[in-house]
Amino acid sequence: MTEHMEPPELFVDVQIADDIADHPALPSEEALTRWANAAIAERCQLEDPELTIRLVDNAESQQLNSEYRGKDKPTNVLSFPFEAPPEVPIPLLGDLIIAVPVVEQEAIEQNKTSETHWAHMVVHGCLHLLGYDHIKDDEAEVMESLERQILAQLGFSDPYSEEKL
Template identity: 60%
Template sequence: MSFSIDLQVDVDDKDLPGADAFERWVSAALKGHRTRGEVCIRIVSAEESQTLNREYRGKDKPTNVLSFPFEAPPGIPLDLLGDLAICADVVRKEAQEQNKTLQDHWAHMVIHGTLHLLGFDHITDDEAEEMEALERKLLADLGIADPYESA
């Protein structure tokens, strides 16, 4: 598999996973779907997350992960999958509220966002079931417990 990650960190947070962890999680999500590609992961503040969420989803609050799939213009072959904007503050808060390790929740958010870049969604119940089942499997393969099971 040939892929690359452009990791952009715009927050000062000593507990962020290392670049190797982000690569492992993106690789897990892409396995069986893509053999190559580039993903930009931007770790953002609550303020930036809120601005992006308001601008692109009409929701005026920060959120855990936003996915921006890339669509190449016709006739331009690019292996860019798209961008993820992940809010470090929201990920930390959710991990605490859900009694999950911070590292495991980061893994879930990266895999969840990457699956969105691949075209998976959770708007309908059927889509949600398919996406959540895939997330459970990918995380289990990494030794991470079911993120949807109540703690």
Template identity: 45%
Template structure:
């Protein structure tokens, strides 16, 4: 695949808004569409990841209370988080037709964007890419894998003219 060339198949994005808080997020669909398309193009072009035709990702937009329950049930962490990913098969040779679910928490994303001095959609774009990479098996528990995932996120964000979100930050304890 040549630089900038689109994958053979467009990613289907199935969005479910479970919290009315997301009604205030202007440009939500455009941000998600742009982030996922850029991420898919990058991993096809640069990471040699393949997708089946009509590949789909489910995006769920909820509040902190709902994601806190999911985080507790699936990860044993009784706290809200910004994004959770639930891959169907993170070790596939070719991904699809269903990649999995990416779940976002409005209040946490809004608070973090404010604390980081970012526009809400900029932070959401980053988290969308982050969640998508988790569906493909990228992780940040092991330091070597964390470094690789961060490099891919930064490269995708750069293609969208977003600054490196990790630059100048102190590394977080990724085991949390």
């Protein structure tokens, strides 16, 4: 008889930049945690993993995107995986930096609800932290398939479909 082990519960530290703290479209910490947990469940090898999600304005996103990716514009989500040296047993998965105005604008442009797009961005960013990417077509197919599966489990429609909620 094999023992069924539950996936580790992710600890999420949500940080909200002061200048967007009163933004009306911020998702709750509970929602952010639920979406992140769905993305890492059964995919993360860390015991008791930790993740920081920082919600920022366009200026902070643009500064980080320029500094770390060489792109001088704000972007929806930046993923910074943490790689501890083998002798340092820290269960930190990494950091997600999400630009609130960009996510809200994209939701409008893509005819999605705010919640639907937020869930997609958190799942997308967490998959990046786990090593998934979408630069090459075959990698994109794998990552997008996982996004569809995870979001469907959460009750959201296909984020790449032409028909949006």
